[in-house]
Amino acid sequence: MACGVLPAVDKRLCLFDSWLAGHLAIICEPEHAQVVRRFATWNVLSKLRTAADRRALTPGSQAYATGQVKAATVFLNWLSAHDLTLTTCGQADIDRWHVEHKERYRNTVRPFLLWCQITKLTRRFRLPSPQACKGGTALTATAGASSVGSSPTTDSRCGAESPQSSSCSTPSLAAELSA
Template identity: 35%
Template structure:
């Protein structure tokens, strides 16, 4: 064995031997380790990037990062960057490819990097950016089919594009706005997609409270599901945000427990505060090979040192009969009807504009109070 592979072997071998043997019995890990064994030099992120992306590659990378063999990096940002170049190379027209690259780099990638500097990207943010690029490529192809180009098209063309069906057509909006702002397109626009905010609420008036009571008091349910479900139903949190909560966002004085969901801590009442305390102590990831408890995540997942997948968390709650989208919408509609949008934004981590829209949807009649609070906070700052 060459010297550069010793840290990898050590990281893997620290796990239960039976688990390692089971992992090695699969073709993906065996092929990956064979590729690394026949290579040269140290194994880096770039080394793994040059191997065909697979579940085995992602799992081994997580093992190496969790065991400090490789440095931390934002994987969803890196995956978008790796995906972008070959995707753009499929565009045959060089001018359009250059325009797409400018949009992808200076609008999408720039925004993703800014978000990544604050907190790791989510899978949804990566998929949304990819959808913007795909929609832009499809729009250009569709315009070619009509015998026109982006610079020559009219609003009639854009309306026909939207009328051709599919929610993804609206994903080209950012690309179109980008080109209009730079004079590459003229007099055309794609309106924001009509919001379904509040339309997917729970059908029964007391369903939210009935589900919440079950989560709070049914001791046969897993603590992870009880806490996550309550955060959806009581505080309107999406699974993408719940999955990325850390223990640093929990402040426990013994008498009171606070959770930081936005920019202001929320005091969590009993019995939910007891459940969160239990989760902090008992949280265990599902990773077997390369498992580590040295991580910040409140909801650790199946990859070593990584949080639970939002899709996996959504599936867990769904199996308990908790519809996360409808549950969150019901919670936000209720909270938005009681709290000013500024307070809603600070406590729940919503963008202020989003919080305002929820308040309007809920028929909150106190916008002037919200504006007053915002002005007072501004003067204090």
């Protein structure tokens, strides 16, 4: 690579790739692992590679990508715990998931849910507007104002609590998801 014969490879992209292989290996349900692998490959890794082509990936971009994959896994485990699948999941189920989880996890799972709709793994449903989390708090628009051009207010719903326990009996997955 130093001689210019091989293309440069982003270190964080390689780290994410190896982390993904380990993460997929600990997912209990083969169907979940397949969906998570597809999402990670066609959505998350695709965006990481595009970003890495422009400039070196940051620890934050790697953490965000990892968080998206973890959130997808948590969501799929939640569906299983409620005797649901992506196909049977409806608007009421999406709403219930959003009520039961902190803002941090709602925002992180959003790309997965949008990808599921685009790839027709789920029905169409409405997702709540994303809210920016900064320093453990969510920034929301003031009541009655549109989010564009309005002044943000602090909302303490965005915490660092661990996600709801998964239906997977593998303790290392639950520990990894809360990390």
